[in-house]
Amino acid sequence: MSETITLAPNPRNKCFGCGGDNTGGMKLTFEQDSANRRIVGRFVLGERYQGGGGFAHGGIIATLLDEAMGKVCRFREVRAVTAELTVEYLKPVNVQNEIIVEGRETEQRGRNIFMTGEIRDGAGAVLARSRARFVVTGQK
DSSP states (O other): OOSEEEEOOBTTOOOTTTBSSOTTSOOOOEEEETTTTEEEEEEOOOGGGEEETTEEOHHHHHHHHHHHHHHGGGGGTEEEEEEEEEEEEOSOOBTTSOEEEEEEEEEEETTEEEEEEEEEETTOOEEEEEEEEEEEEEEO
16 A cells, blocks of 8 residues: 555545535545555635634534544545544634644444544644544445
């Protein structure tokens, strides 16, 4: 497996976050860092995703974290759905600045895969972090 793989939006996928076949979707592109078993995305959200005052809407922050963590399931070659998601909003996320979104697995028990995620600014400050439990629904 290559060390880094680009995960571009699939043109047949209707997912709001990462699908390429959703005209209103975010069409997020991530990188799969196989050496470190993490998923990373770099984004400038833009005004479309603001909640107010030039800051990202809380639901968009949750979406970014959910997408990054969900893609971590690729390392186990399984399909899984989000069962629980907790987000800590630590600092406002400016929609005009680049952010780094990262997801990692912390534990696997039976069909449950536990993840953590972070959104950082360009200087490395953590703006939001999350924990999630995904439930495996099948093999890829």
